[in-house]
Amino acid sequence: MSQGQPRFITADGFAKLRAEYEELFSNERPKLVETISWAAANGDRSENGDYIYGRKKLREIDRRLGFLAKVMKAAKIVDPAAQGSRDQIRFGATIELADEEDLRRTLTIVGDDEADASAGRIGWSAPLARALVGARVGDERTVRLPAGEKSYEVMAIHYPEA
Known part of the structure; x- marks a missing residue:
């Protein structure tokens, strides 16, 4: 994604990106953080599948949130x-x-x-x-x-x- 280059998008397309961002940020991420906290409290993290998988999934969600935030910031809505x-x-x-x-x-x-x-x-x-x-x-x-x-x-x- 080039700096300063607008990303043209329709209003519907922008609404879908925003809805995905809100779903990830408000629902998916908090649930995952809760699961990771629960798994971390269960002791040895090196062999804890819930903890390891949760951390990996959290990194994926955070990357997607960062990408969506960049896209929405650079978006130029065209009707x-x-x-x-x-x-x-x-x-x-x-x-x-x-x-x-x-x-x-x-x-x-x-x-x-x-x-x-x-x-x-x-x-x-x-x-x-x-x-x-x-x-x-x-x-x-x-x-x-x-x-x-x-x-x-x-x-x-x-x-x-x-």
Whole structure:
């Protein structure tokens, strides 16, 4: 994560990050600290599985909390409904694409921290998203993928209503 570089994200994506942070900080971590304290009171820590596992899990939670805090601090919330140029692909656009075999797929360009390819949400810095930004309906764009180059035609562009 570069210093000073904003991390674009939708309001929904930011809310999900905040909810995960709150769940970890308010529920998961306190329960784990209680378990570790209980395990530590049981004597020899070197062979105490609850204690050893608890400490390891606590480090994982603390790392995740630190990561989420950094992401939320650098986040710049963008409202896709407020995009001025609705005839071009920009952040937050939902796009219908057709490939060379006329196979259709629908994608939404979102922040990298909320991307989920299986749900059709791709991060705005992904190669496909970068190739599509600025395109209009009817434009064809070629993207270089690990399996080779692939061309897509933009069939439709939608933005959420304000």
